[in-house]
Amino acid sequence: MKTVTTIADLRAQVKEWKKEGLTVGLCPTMGYLHEGHASLMDKSVSCCDRTVASVFVNPIQFGPTEDLATYPRDFERDCQLLEEHGVDLVFHPEDREMYAEDFSTFVDMQVLSTTLCGASRPIHFRGVCTVITKLLNTVNPDKIFFGQKDAQQLAIIRRMVRDLNFDVEVIGCPIVREPDGLAKSSRNTYLSAEERKAALILSRSIRLGQDLCEGGERNSAALLGAMKDKLATEPMANVEYVEVVNGENMQPIDTFQEGDLVAMAVRIGSTRLIDNFTVGDPKITFAE
CATH class of the missing domain: 3.30.1300.10 (Pantoate-beta-alanine ligase, C-terminal domain)
Known part of the structure; x- marks a missing residue:
């Protein structure tokens, strides 16, 4: 499994795969991975020739009083799980690689983002849509995978892909739970x-x-x-x-x-x- 930290290296590797006629799956994550994330990797590996996973705690989807600073991180542990589940490449950028100091372009959505989590987290889905757009533009995957636990996010990504004419199939995967029923998170x-x-x-x-x-x-x-x-x-x-x-x-x-x-x-x-x-x-x- 290969790890890259720059957009240029990520794009270069995917272009090589595409030249060979290989299909590419993308699994965006914020890391601290669990069995729910693993199910996305397994699905991608089962239906794509190559799988890319991103591990990036996206700062622009966190509000000023939310848990950006304390969000759990363990990249070494994440890599072990990703390799065990057949991921070919991990993209693990620094914040400055994704967002220039004067970054000022965002992807926003009306209607779908105003209810549920969007009502109390007004900037959250703008941040999600922006980072997913950047990943889609960089990787140009054939399929992208999300968990159903974040059902509103999944619906928003489906609508964004439709509205902005991204050439990618959005695949939702079932919630993975602990034996006692608690959803993995x-x-x-x-x-x-x-x-x-x-x-x-x-x-x-x-x-x-x-x-x-x-x-x-x-x-x-x-x-x-x-x-x-x-x-x-x-x-x-x-x-x-x-x-x-x-x-x-x-x-x-x-x-x-x-x-x-x-x-x-x-x-x-x-x-x-x-x-x-x-x-x-x-x-x-x-x-x-």
Whole structure:
């Protein structure tokens, strides 16, 4: 596995592969990788000739009071996982390589970025769209891979690719969970033992929502009321939002159908966790 730190070296290697007629998959990450990230690499390796993974904590998607400085980092550990899962090249740039001192060009999006996480993190998706655009322009991959845990991000990237005519296939991969149901996240490392136990209220609320949907519930208020009541049983849970939104435009809806999204953001202590399910997808399983 090769590691590069400059856009020029990344572009040069990909051009060589393209000259050979090889297909390229791209897995953008912020590092501190876990099994959820590994599932993206596995999917890319299975359907592309070469796989590129980026490990870059993107500063422009963090707000001034968010956890940029403390976001977990362990590049040596990341490289071990990436090599084990068949990644061919790792792109690990410095901030200044991605953003010149006078950088002033951003990619923004309306509508899809105004709800859910976008409501409380107003610059977040502008930062995501900008860095993904830069990676797409540099790598020119055939396919790009994202996890469904960040469902709003996935919807936004799909729309951006459509609107800006990027020649790439966006592939979403299912949420990977711990045996007890907690969605894998780099931020799970922030949780104390007591908080880790309390965090299970998210997946249990997701499962309750899925049970209600399977039973025929299609009224958003009724579904959300039940899920919020469930979340309220955990004293350590501070709910930021629980919403039902249209699966394509991320806007709230009063009644829902298969393909629509039920999403939540909940703080356990100081740690912000997200989880979701798409109506009609298989129910999650976990050890009680």
